[in-house]
Amino acid sequence: MTRMKALPTALLVDGSTAEACCPPLSERPLSSEEAEVAARLFKALGDPIRLRLLSAVASHKDGEACVCDISDVGVSQPTVSHHLRKLREAGLLSSERRGTWIYYRADPVTLAAMGRILSAASGRV
Amino acid sequence: MTRMKALPTALLVDGSTAEACCPPLSERPLSSEEAEVAARLFKALGDPIRLRLLSAVASHKDGEACVCDISDVGVSQPTVSHHLRKLREAGLLSSERRGTWIYYRADPVTLAAMGRILSAASGRV
Numbered sequence: 001m002t003r004m005k006a007l008p009t010a011l012l013v014d015g016s017t018a019e020a021c022c023p024p025l026s027e028r029p030l031s032s033e034e035a036e037v038a039a040r041l042f043k044a045l046g047d048p049i050r051l052r053l054l055s056a057v058a059s060h061k062d063g064e065a066c067v068c069d070i071s072d073v074g075v076s077q078p079t080v081s082h083h084l085r086k087l088r089e090a091g092l093l094s095s096e097r098r099g100t101w102i103y104y105r106a107d108p109v110t111l112a113a114m115g116r117i118l119s120a121a122s123g124r125v
Numbered sequence: 126m127t128r129m130k131a132l133p134t135a136l137l138v139d140g141s142t143a144e145a146c147c148p149p150l151s152e153r154p155l156s157s158e159e160a161e162v163a164a165r166l167f168k169a170l171g172d173p174i175r176l177r178l179l180s181a182v183a184s185h186k187d188g189e190a191c192v193c194d195i196s197d198v199g200v201s202q203p204t205v206s207h208h209l210r211k212l213r214e215a216g217l218l219s220s221e222r223r224g225t226w227i228y229y230r231a232d233p234v235t236l237a238a239m240g241r242i243l244s245a246a247s248g249r250v
Contacts, residue, residue, distance in 0.1 A: 025176075025183040025231065032199070035173035035180075042176070046168025048160035051150075055160075058150040074157070106150065111243050118240040 022117055041114055044090035049073055050083045054092060058106040066101040147242055166239055169215035174198055175208045179217060183231040191226040 022034040030038065045051060056070035057063075071080045084104065087093040091110040096103050147159040155163065170176060181195035182188075196205045209229065212218040216235040221228050 025180040025236070026188070027180075028184045029181040029195075030177050032173065032177065035176040039171050039173040039176050042167050043171025046164050046171040048157065048164040051160040051164050051167070052155050052157065055150040055152075056154040059153045063151070070154075111150075115240050115243040118236050119244065 021113070024119065025117055038114075038117060041090055041092070041110065044086055044092055045114075047083065047086075049075055049079070050087055053080065053083055054087055054106060057093060057104045064103050064105040066103050068101065070104075146238070149244065150242060163239075163242055166215055166217070166235065169211055169217055170239075172208065172211075174200055174204070175212055178205065178208055179212055179231060182218060182229045189228050189230040191228050193226065195229075 021037040022030055045054070052073045053070055056073070057065045060069055067077075067080065067084065071077060073080065075083075084093065084095075088095055088104075091107055093104045094107050095105075146162040147155055170179070177198045178195055181198070182190045185194055192202075192205065192209065196202060198205065200208075209218065209220075213220055213229075216232055218229045219232050220230075
């Protein structure tokens with residue numbers, strides 16, 4: 001089986017990726033380069049349609065879904081495709097073509113990296 | 126001592142708050158109302174200056190900072206104030222005036238709610 005593919009270049013800023021970047025918010029002030037990488041990830045989730053699509057994929061059977069499974073979000077198919085591409089570019093979704101359909105899967109490394117940025121800060125107080 | 130104040134109205138969409146909203150991404154597809162609330166939070170973090178300010182506050186001594194401590198992010202003071210207001214409106218920072226200065230603190234409830242949305246999904250795969 002072909003491996004699921006993300007578009008990792010979107011995560012690169014001077015060679016940094018979501019996994020390498022960034023420390024928890026409470027650890028130290030982020031550098032401008034780290035903040036650029038992290039902001040791109042959070043911005044990708046800063047849209048309600050993208051969040052609905054990502055949750056539809058992540059909660060679907062076996063953690064993956066084709067566009068036929070998840071496009072019931074009240075927007076046109078080109079808009080769905082646009083938002084799926086943004087999620088892929090951010091590294092939040094990986095995709096794999098199987099026959100006619102492209103299957104999507106939430107990327108655990110990117111989500112874990114984002115959760116790490118938030119979680120330690122929230123545990124500080 | 127005066128209690129720290131957030132601007133909770135910014136979190137309200139039909140009475141929902143960050144704490145009440147939302148389930149982990151892998152649990153079920155988000156409703157449109159839930160996605161609106163969560164997207165507003167993530168969008169507030171989708172800016173590198175805001176992330177640098179929030180990490181500067183969260184990592185400062187005792188988890189709080191006045192604007193005099195954190196404004197070294199390479200933008201003008203009005204721009205710093207604008208971003209601090211956006212973070213407050215999203216519920217990510219609370220603030221308290223003491224004498225001349227306003228002190229900021231990262232809001233643990235909002236950060237924990239955001240981390241929860243991401244963390245279970247990342248643990249699924």
